[in-house]
Amino acid sequence: MPEQSVGIVTPQSHHFAQPIELACGRSLMQYDLVYETYGKLNSDCSNAILICHALSGHHHAAGYHHENETKPGWWNSYIGPGKPIDSDQFYIVSVNNIGGCHGSTGPKSINPETGTPWQNDFPLLRCRDWVNTQRELMKVLGIQQWAAVIGGSLGGMQAMRWALEYPDEVRHCVVIASALKLSAQNIAFNEVARQSISSDPNFHSGYYMSHNVIPKQGLRLARMIGHITYLSEDGMGQKFGRELKTGNFSLGNDEVVEFEVESYLRYQGDVFSGSFDANTYILMTKALDFFDLAREYNDDPVEAFSNATCSFLVVSFTSDWRFSPERSREIVDALVAARKPVSYAEIEADFGHDAFLISNERYEKVFRAYMQRVAGETV
Amino acid sequence: MPEQSVGIVTPQSHHFAQPIELACGRSLMQYDLVYETYGKLNSDCSNAILICHALSGHHHAAGYHHENETKPGWWNSYIGPGKPIDSDQFYIVSVNNIGGCHGSTGPKSINPETGTPWQNDFPLLRCRDWVNTQRELMKVLGIQQWAAVIGGSLGGMQAMRWALEYPDEVRHCVVIASALKLSAQNIAFNEVARQSISSDPNFHSGYYMSHNVIPKQGLRLARMIGHITYLSEDGMGQKFGRELKTGNFSLGNDEVVEFEVESYLRYQGDVFSGSFDANTYILMTKALDFFDLAREYNDDPVEAFSNATCSFLVVSFTSDWRFSPERSREIVDALVAARKPVSYAEIEADFGHDAFLISNERYEKVFRAYMQRVAGETV
Numbered sequence: 139m140p141e142q143s144v145g146i147v148t149p150q151s152h153h154f155a156q157p158i159e160l161a162c163g164r165s166l167m168q169y170d171l172v173y174e175t176y177g178k179l180n181s182d183c184s185n186a187i188l189i190c191h192a193l194s195g196h197h198h199a200a201g202y203h204h205e206n207e208t209k210p211g212w213w214n215s216y217i218g219p220g221k222p223i224d225s226d227q228f229y230i231v232s233v234n235n236i237g238g239c240h241g242s243t244g245p246k247s248i249n250p251e252t253g254t255p256w257q258n259d260f261p262l263l264r265c266r267d268w269v270n271t272q273r274e275l276m277k278v279l280g281i282q283q284w285a286a287v288i289g290g291s292l293g294g295m296q297a298m299r300w301a302l303e304y305p306d307e308v309r310h311c312v313v314i315a316s317a318l319k320l321s322a323q324n325i326a327f328n329e330v331a332r333q334s335i336s337s338d339p340n341f342h343s344g345y346y347m348s349h350n351v352i353p354k355q356g357l358r359l360a361r362m363i364g365h366i367t368y369l370s371e372d373g374m375g376q377k378f379g380r381e382l383k384t385g386n387f388s389l390g391n392d393e394v395v396e397f398e399v400e401s402y403l404r405y406q407g408d409v410f411s412g413s414f415d416a417n418t419y420i421l422m423t424k425a426l427d428f429f430d431l432a433r434e435y436n437d438d439p440v441e442a443f444s445n446a447t448c449s450f451l452v453v454s455f456t457s458d459w460r461f462s463p464e465r466s467r468e469i470v471d472a473l474v475a476a477r478k479p480v481s482y483a484e485i486e487a488d489f490g491h492d493a494f495l496i497s498n499e500r501y502e503k504v505f506r507a508y509m510q511r512v513a514g515e516t517v
Numbered sequence: 518m519p520e521q522s523v524g525i526v527t528p529q530s531h532h533f534a535q536p537i538e539l540a541c542g543r544s545l546m547q548y549d550l551v552y553e554t555y556g557k558l559n560s561d562c563s564n565a566i567l568i569c570h571a572l573s574g575h576h577h578a579a580g581y582h583h584e585n586e587t588k589p590g591w592w593n594s595y596i597g598p599g600k601p602i603d604s605d606q607f608y609i610v611s612v613n614n615i616g617g618c619h620g621s622t623g624p625k626s627i628n629p630e631t632g633t634p635w636q637n638d639f640p641l642l643r644c645r646d647w648v649n650t651q652r653e654l655m656k657v658l659g660i661q662q663w664a665a666v667i668g669g670s671l672g673g674m675q676a677m678r679w680a681l682e683y684p685d686e687v688r689h690c691v692v693i694a695s696a697l698k699l700s701a702q703n704i705a706f707n708e709v710a711r712q713s714i715s716s717d718p719n720f721h722s723g724y725y726m727s728h729n730v731i732p733k734q735g736l737r738l739a740r741m742i743g744h745i746t747y748l749s750e751d752g753m754g755q756k757f758g759r760e761l762k763t764g765n766f767s768l769g770n771d772e773v774v775e776f777e778v779e780s781y782l783r784y785q786g787d788v789f790s791g792s793f794d795a796n797t798y799i800l801m802t803k804a805l806d807f808f809d810l811a812r813e814y815n816d817d818p819v820e821a822f823s824n825a826t827c828s829f830l831v832v833s834f835t836s837d838w839r840f841s842p843e844r845s846r847e848i849v850d851a852l853v854a855a856r857k858p859v860s861y862a863e864i865e866a867d868f869g870h871d872a873f874l875i876s877n878e879r880y881e882k883v884f885r886a887y888m889q890r891v892a893g894e895t896v
Contacts, residue, residue: 319759321750321754321759322750322757322776323745323748323754325779326753326779327745329776329778330738333737334738337734338716356716358716362709362712363709363742365705369702374700374702374705375701378701380699380700380704399701399704400704400708403708407712459750459838
């Protein structure tokens with residue numbers, strides 16, 4: 139085990155037998171949530187942190203599931219003993235959201251009313267549905283208030299929604315590389331990703347499980363598009379340049395992969411399409427598109443944030459062009475106008491939207507300093 | 518007919534019976550080029566302009582093919598009587614490149630050796646192949662030297678190649694929204710577009726004509742990706758915002774197109790995929806990826822440009838993120854270092870890479886002033 143690791147972790151699961159009403163008007167009669175926890179809940183239950191995952195994320199945010207696992211959880215750089223989200227100080231809860239495909243109830247799960255998998259009949263979700271189900275888990279764990287709700291990207295949207303919906307239950311809200319709502323360009327990229335999936339002949343209108351196939355090609359393309367947009371142009375240039383795989387410009391056989399970047403994208407697409415569920419991908423991108431923090435507040439983010447009582451940390455990355463610093467500044471401006479306490483850091487970083495997952499000295503420093511403040515209040 | 522139009526134009530075609538050797542080592546034994554001309558060649562043949570088209574372009578750059586045509590040629594804003602490329606002053610030649618799908622010999626043409634369409638067996642092309650075939654047409658038309666070779670994007674790459682390969686035959690080179698070579702990100706977007714096409718089950722390894730089908734879904738996706746990247750984020754925001762088609766956020770039926778931008782992309786994808794050839798799209802994007810102006814000049818653009826004897830105009834657009842102003846400045850820097858006469862304009866414009874096609878006051882002014890200088894030398 140590397141130092142500063144939470145070590146081997148075992149996912150847990152909770153079955154919720156009470157129905158929950160969803161934003162779309164439908165209800166889930168019962169559901170499971172899979173989650174991991176790192177660190178220990180203190181005696182007055184004041185040190186609990188909720189981690190909200192993004193589009194393709196899940197509950198496995200830190201540590202290893204077994205000794206031979208080659209890759210740790212997705213936010214291992216920032217969660218662990220002595221790390222910014224310090225498992226020696228906090229009780230950290232990381233949950234796989236409903237609609238997901240990593241154990242929590244989602245399109246691949248059995249619909250108890252039909253005895254067959256939900257597939258494309260799974261209810262469409264909005265961010266608030268995740269907040270509400272996370273809150274049910276919170277009650278099960280005996281937590282009355284989160285010391286902080288933290289998320290990047292779509293996770294940041296959940297964190298903001300928490301601050302508005304349940305202001306008394308959140309002391310700090312950490313919003314990283316996120317936005318009040320997506321731009322038309324972001325929606326357009328998501329739309330092409332969805333079209334890639336739905337135009338795969340194996341998609342069968344989302345009922346591919348019934349046909350014992352998966353729309354692998356479509357999901358692979360969707361992921362390739364995602365990958366390009368999560369990296370920055372400079373980051374890709376640094377990582378791949380225009381390096382040729384073959385070393386020459388023969389232009390002979392168009393089956394040959396000529397550039398390293400093509401090879402990388404194909405590999406990433408292959409891995410993802412073998413492990414992620416296409417209906418989940420569509421459902422998650424729709425939740426992203428529809429998120430609009432201020433919609434129910436007269437389209438006024440200042441009015442929206444006026445409901446919050448917590449403190450905020452907002453972080454953005456210079457090379458992130460899908461959730462650019464401008465979008466984070468809109469959040470900060472609204473918080474300032476609503477007279478809410480907010481710290482903001484714009485981090486110089488090369489790797490675009492993915493920067494929120496990657497080690498970076500200044501990001502770590504800012505994040506750690508803020509979390510130490512949070513920890514100081516929990517003793 | 519609108520004013521300042523070249524009016525009704527009739528495409529012409531020339532059959533070349535002499536073989537031409539291509540950069541890939543193969544030869545085309547014979548080929549046709551389809552082209553249009555606007556204006557009149559003057560007595561000393563000194564006023565000829567070559568227009569080079571980009572990825573999805575063709576010979577129909579200005580005017581109308583018949584009175585009921587609703588859309589004029591693709592560069593109608595800049596070609597015509599009194600326009601920057603003034604058909605009252607210049608003899609303008611606009612050619613559909615080989616490999617294309619608008620009449621010139623390409624993948625859809627019959628391979629005379631087999632009597633069947635080339636399809637995916639059509640030779641892979643490089644920019645210099647287009648330059649060489651354009652030069653054959655030049656001879657047919659009795660032109661010894663172009664007053665200017667002009668192109669945007671991939672067309673600008675052809676214009677630069679002309680200046681290096683046939684320096685005595687080009688007096689001015691106009692390079693708009695182009696680059697010395699693509700970035701890794703650009704290659705990545707092209708790769709996803711190609712993968713969209715080749716993973717369409719109707720692609721049949723490029724031999725779809727033999728199966729009487731077309732990979733329409735794949736080409737549609739490829740075009741949607743292209744469209745997003747040719748527009749700027751701000752441009753898309755201005756054009757579509759987050760306008761909902763349905764007017765509500767019911768999130769009810771996921772067959773419903775929710776945002777205007779989605780509807781626009783689907784429409785553009787549908788139109789394009791019904792009219793463009795998939796093998797041509799792959800071939801053109803490969804030529805783009807492989808273009809590297811300085812490859813044969815020790816990877817030194819200054820050494821490359823030292824062969825040129827013409828004057829240059831380089832133009833870029835602030836919101837163009839696929840061929841950003843930085844890429845144009847690299848061209849300008851190399852030209853300056855090679856002590857070549859160059860004018861450079863960075864135009865404030867909203868619509869990304871597409872800005873090079875769109876009316877813009879300052880762009881028109883700069884372009885017109887430069888072309889008046891060119892015209893002044895032709896009398």
